[in-house]
Amino acid sequence: MTTASAIPELAQFTIGFDQRDRAPLHALIDEVLDSNRWSEASMTDRFEAAWEGWNQAPAVALSSWAGGALAALHYAGVHGATVLCPSNTFMATPLAAIHAGAKVEFVDCNREDLCISFADFEAKANRHKPRAAFLVHIGGHIAFDAQRIAEYCAANDIFLIEDCAHAHGASWNGRKAGTYGDAGIYSLYATKTISTGEGGVLVSKRPEVLDHARAFRNYGKPSFEVQGLNFRMSELTAALGLVQIERLPEIVAWKNEAAREHLDPRYPSRLELPGGMVSGLYKYIVFDWLERSTGRVYDQPCHRIMGSDAELPNSDWVARNHSCVPLYYHPETGPGEPASRDGEAAS
Ligand SMILES: Cc1ncc(COP(=O)(O)O)c(C=O)c1O
Structure with missing residues (x-):
């Protein structure tokens, strides 16, 4: 059995916060104060604009992922209807649908990417006629069947919600x-x-979905046609979000370089990405059972x-046949440094 023989620096958990952002963050917080x-x-407007700049879609800042999920499910009108959901996800995903008053039908995943399978999605959609569906980008890469599922949903009037909780930095052909x-x-x-500690962002290219989310996060203000609650992000949180989203491309590049240099040579059983795909590497996934790993x-x-x-x-297979090798952002050491210092990485 292999051990999760990561470079010690990479294996030590750190929040993806760069110390170079400390002074600019303090200045932004002073501005808010x-x-x-x-x-x-x-500050919320600036954070949303910066997020849109990175994500190529307008953004609504929220106090949590759940607020965004509920806003989208509410817009889709899932109360009393069926929502398709992958089973290989965090309980947040089905629970959001249940709290929105929907019935959840689970869909199987692919072994290759751990994400929802188009074949099973199509079969379940035919059987259950869902109003909405979740597509979860597990681990930090784009779900391999994303395009086909999006086309299927568009053709069949199924409101598709991407759960991007892991997907910061993920792209496929840009x-x-x-x-x-x-x-x-x-x-x-x-x-x-x-991270902002707690928080969420909804993105959409549909202006009516964005309007709905803005009203939903604020008790339906100004017209009160939308029965939302309080899912607002504070200005202090938005300040942190602003420095974080501006640093995201560098964090993702750093993690990818560290993975290429130090992990890929050691883990031939790693999850392989298709051409043109970039993972944000929230998780570094291997199809192996490692003694020491992040689980x-x-x-x-x-x-x-x-x-x-x-x-x-x-x-069921995926749950028994993969592990995550720790890979955390340490800008102070540089992605290429640990191995050259150690010569041979520790195991
Ligand atoms: C796939 C997935 N969806 C949703 C969530 C919920 O996010 P939050 O914890 O910010 O509410 C998580 C949290 O880890 C997640 O992993």
Whole structure:
């Protein structure tokens, strides 16, 4: 059995925060403090504009991923309807649909990418006639079947929500996560590739979805036609988000270089990406069982957690046959440095 023999620096968890951003962040926070506007003001606008610049789609900042997911599900009108959801995901995904009043039908994944399978998606869509569906980009790469599923959903009037909680920095031939479906939802939780501690971002190319999300995060203001709640992001959080999104391309480049230099030569059983795809490398996934690792992306598929007897063989297989090698951002050492210092990496 192989061990997760990562370079020690890479294996030590750090939040993807660059110390060079400390002083600029303090200046932004001072700006917010002095403004006497700690919510619903210009820092949120600046954060959203910067996110759009990176993501190639307009963005709505939220206090959580869940707020964005609920806004999208609410727009899609899933109450009393069916939502398709991969089983190989975090429980947040099916629970959001359940809380929006939907019935969840689970879909199997591919073994190659851990993401939802087009073949099973098509079969389940034919059987259950869903109102909406989730496509989850597991691990930091784009789901390999994203394009086919997006085309199928567009042709069959299924509202497609991309769960981009892992997908910061992911692209395929330059196209970013969140631009395949009707909406994409990012998490800014404390362990993500970039983070604000807590927070979320909804992106969409559809102005009516963006308007709905803006109203949904703010109790339906100004017209109160949308029955939302409070999912606003504070101006202080937006300041942190602003320095983080501006640093994202460098973090992703750093992680990719560190993976190429130090991990790829050691892990021939790693997940292979198709041509033109860039992973943000939230997780470095290998099809092996490592003694020392950050564990599995998920130990159990959601249908098992929820006691469903659905037959989803690939979701069960994936849970038993992969591990994650730790790979955390350490800009102070540089992606190429640890091995040249150690000569041979520790195991
Ligand atoms: C796939 C997936 N979806 C949704 C979420 C929920 O994000 P948050 O914890 O920010 O609410 C997570 C969190 O880790 C996740 O991994």
